[in-house]
Amino acid sequence: MIDKLEKIVSFFEKMDNQEKINYLIDYSERFKEVPESIASKPYPKENKVEYCESGVYVWIVINPDRTPKFYFHIENPHGVSAMALCSILDEGLEEAKLNDILNLDTEIVYKIFGHNLSMGKNLGLIGIIQMIQRQVKQLTADS
């Protein structure tokens, strides 16, 4: 796993439910909207996460040192869980190697949010990770 993300995930695994809620909200409040220099509306459909109730869009930019930088837009102003996960991924993947991202286990959604997620929410959040992986895959295939 990716060191920085692993640290965040194991931090969440040790928390009780109320701590989890507090930290997830803290992360959701740190959510950064994609800047106009990266994408402008209307956002392309190919950047949209399929099956996510909150309407999440993902963009990837590769830094000169080949590490990725991810950007997000979330349509639903009430999509707190999606905002939290996007912030966690933004922080946790900032020094990651592209190949490691491809091997990222979507099980981290359970580790972060716990096992009492509804099926719909779980699928939507996993979809964000899968979209990141799809974009990385496409990028590595193109280069």
Next chain:
Amino acid sequence: MKKINERGYFNPDVLVTTDWVNENIDNKEIRIIESNEDPLLYSTGHIPGAVQIDWTNDLNHQVVRDYIGRDDFEKLMSKNGITNNITVIFYGDKSNWWASYAFWVFQLFGHTKAKLMDGGRLKWEKEGRKLTRDIPHYPETQYKSKPRNDSDYRAYREDVVAHIKHGLPLIDVRSPEEFSGKRLHMPDYPNEGALRGGHIPGAINIPWAKAINPEDGSFLDADQLNELYITENNLNENDELIAYCRIGERSSHSWFVLKYLLGFNNIKNYDGSWTEWGNSVGLPIQK
């Protein structure tokens, strides 16, 4: 916007406005309850004094696909300081989907002192009203529930089978794409486990969202709702009617509209909905 009692509803007493809630925040005879799709949302800020009831963790049975039983309902109500005489006021995200769902589950236990806040959380926020992160603590009560009685409000799979055999009306409140079978799920939503696409034979499609004003989630006036359900779709308030969607939340919203705002006196919600029907061995579907 018209006052609720000027909108022509059959039972205007089941709705309150955001203004009314704002004026009644300290009213000891009510308990404001937030029910959302995203359980984290309440913790980011809620109407002062509101408690949270979560559909997955509080209302659903944890090991059976069913609702909690009488004992757990009594515990839930007591824990939230609700007595049998307190009127519960539901509101939530997604234009009150989950608030309607919670309202509907409360009816299974006979807690009829219940109302929805028109427009839900979206309207409250758009009006710039106060939200707080303070979690209220109410003295625990000794709530006494009636035994859960599903028969007047809830349809089971076997009821739906009998219903279609008799040619009685069903309304599918999902999106047209789900109804036609083009999609297994709502556009932009996950597929929550349905193997087949389509609808229950004989159902008509009236998407839930047609009953609201999209800009603030509030309900349309009765004349507009009558036009939609009665004039355009030939339903009758005396019809024996069953509503369904994918898991029963959107159909709780339409159930509320038809039962309380238009006075349909024999409507049930099939909460098994498409995730049960679309997967069941031996049951027919229509595309």
